[in-house]
Amino acid sequence: MGHRIRTIGKQRRGWRLAGGAAALLAAGALVGAAPFSDALADDGAPVPGADMAAELAAAGVTSADRGALSGRRMVAGPAVTLLASAPERPFRELVARVGASDGLAASLRRAGVARGDAAAAAAAVRAAAGGAVPAGTSVRLRLGKPGANGARPLEALDLKPRVDLAVRLERNADGNFSVRREAIGVTATPQRLSGRVDDGLYWALRAAGASPRAAQDYLRTIARAIDVGEVARGDRFDLVIERRASADGDSSLGPLLYAGLDRAQGADVALMRWNSGGEEHWLDALRLDSETRALIWPVAARISSGFGMRRHPILRYKRLHRGIDFAAPRGTPIQAAADGVVLHAGRAGGYGNQVRLRHADGTITSYSHMASLHVAPGTAVTQGQVIGTVGSTGLSTGPHLHYEVHRNGRAVDPRAVEGVASAPLAGEALAAFKSRYARYQALPIG
Numbered sequence: 001m002g003h004r005i006r007t008i009g010k011q012r013r014g015w016r017l018a019g020g021a022a023a024l025l026a027a028g029a030l031v032g033a034a035p036f037s038d039a040l041a042d043d044g045a046p047v048p049g050a051d052m053a054a055e056l057a058a059a060g061v062t063s064a065d066r067g068a069l070s071g072r073r074m075v076a077g078p079a080v081t082l083l084a085s086a087p088e089r090p091f092r093e094l095v096a097r098v099g100a101s102d103g104l105a106a107s108l109r110r111a112g113v114a115r116g117d118a119a120a121a122a123a124a125v126r127a128a129a130g131g132a133v134p135a136g137t138s139v140r141l142r143l144g145k146p147g148a149n150g151a152r153p154l155e156a157l158d159l160k161p162r163v164d165l166a167v168r169l170e171r172n173a174d175g176n177f178s179v180r181r182e183a184i185g186v187t188a189t190p191q192r193l194s195g196r197v198d199d200g201l202y203w204a205l206r207a208a209g210a211s212p213r214a215a216q217d218y219l220r221t222i223a224r225a226i227d228v229g230e231v232a233r234g235d236r237f238d239l240v241i242e243r244r245a246s247a248d249g250d251s252s253l254g255p256l257l258y259a260g261l262d263r264a265q266g267a268d269v270a271l272m273r274w275n276s277g278g279e280e281h282w283l284d285a286l287r288l289d290s291e292t293r294a295l296i297w298p299v300a301a302r303i304s305s306g307f308g309m310r311r312h313p314i315l316r317y318k319r320l321h322r323g324i325d326f327a328a329p330r331g332t333p334i335q336a337a338a339d340g341v342v343l344h345a346g347r348a349g350g351y352g353n354q355v356r357l358r359h360a361d362g363t364i365t366s367y368s369h370m371a372s373l374h375v376a377p378g379t380a381v382t383q384g385q386v387i388g389t390v391g392s393t394g395l396s397t398g399p400h401l402h403y404e405v406h407r408n409g410r411a412v413d414p415r416a417v418e419g420v421a422s423a424p425l426a427g428e429a430l431a432a433f434k435s436r437y438a439r440y441q442a443l444p445i446g
């Protein structure tokens with residue numbers, strides 16, 4: 001039986017960093033603090049004395065002057081003795097967390113860093129990290145003595161923008177920041193989880209140890225192949241996620257690498273993430289066998305011009321004729337040369353009305369100067385299906401079909417193409433795919 005690999009679209013790259021090395025600040029650093037970042041926890045609301053309002057009134061303060069009884073700006077409780085003046089600490093250390101919506105600079109400003117310092121530090125960190133710092137990253141700050149305007153200058157900053165990178169920013173004697181990058185060794189290991197679907201697939205995944213993110217990735221991936229609503233009690237799921245552990249003890253879950261499902265009824269699924277031709281695909285390891293099918297001619301007509309160098313009939317200079325021309329009357333049906341998916345169906349400059357098809361092994365065929373188009377982009381077509389009719393649209397002297405075949409991004413002579421493979425993998429790539437699949441299947445569960 002002729003199995004074939006299903007190529008199920010590109011996968012988004014990248015993942016978010018989880019957690020980070022968060023040092024807790026000394027409790028003293030919080031006293032008198034303006035609203036800080038979300039990383040700072042309240043110490044708990046004070047218990048107001050029964051006659052606190054009277055005490056405060058006697059002291060000449062009102063709640064409105066001093067803040068609320070709970071939250072971050074609190075009125076002093078009865079255990080607090082008001083000092084005539086408090087000594088300024090020479091520096092302050094605290095932890096800020098990068099906000100979800102506004103990035104590092106705004107998070108630094110919220111933590112009390114002067115505006116100019118916050119912008120300069122954020123720019124330096126961005127350059128060192130090669131991109132924005134992910135939301136949720138903890139940032140250890142050391143602020144100096146307040147200046148005339150009350151804002152404290154930034155003295156030092158530490159953060160881990162990625163699991164494999166630490167960045168430290170320090171103010172030099174000349175007032176500028178120096179940046180130090182430190183690479184942290186990271187080992188990536190595949191982690192396998194498996195279990196039985198009972199009441200629901202999502203909760204079964206969570207119970208097996210999948211993070212909410214991994215569970216969602218798994219569901220999205222499986223949904224490329226089957227209707228997730230048909231997953232039944234007793235089916236077994238099997239997934240592999242990349243776990244990255246850094247030398248300093250942090251770890252984060254990377255992308256989903258494999259999504260399998262053994263079903264009591266219905267076909268099993270074994271989708272493995274695979275990079276081919278610079279693109280990420282999900283390929284089904286259970287449908288790897290490939291067969292080569294010959295291309296058919298798109299029209300039954302005389303070839304009026306072959307592939308190769310020729311003088312262009314309209315442009316009048318010598319150039320490569322990238323395809324072959326078939327002389328056929330207007331309205332002659334044009335057939336798909338092989339099974340494929342419609343990449344383009346519409347105008348294409350001098351090619352006039354054009355249909356481009358992508359075939360399973362990456363081969364592309366195109367059909368130009370068409371009078372009418374019978375297919376829409378994104379739809380699947382089968383070999384021999386009529387995709388349009390012969391015309392003379394675009395740079396054309398009369399009704400004909402200009403037919404091209406592209407392999408690896410280059411036009412090739414259609415007469416030299418034996419056929420298209422029904423699967424994207426062959427030879428060494430296929431062997432490498434099978435070996436990785438075998439490795440995943442041999443991983444211990446958990």
Ligand SMILES: [Zn+2]
Pocket residue numbers: 305321323324325401402403
């Ligand atoms: Zn042509």
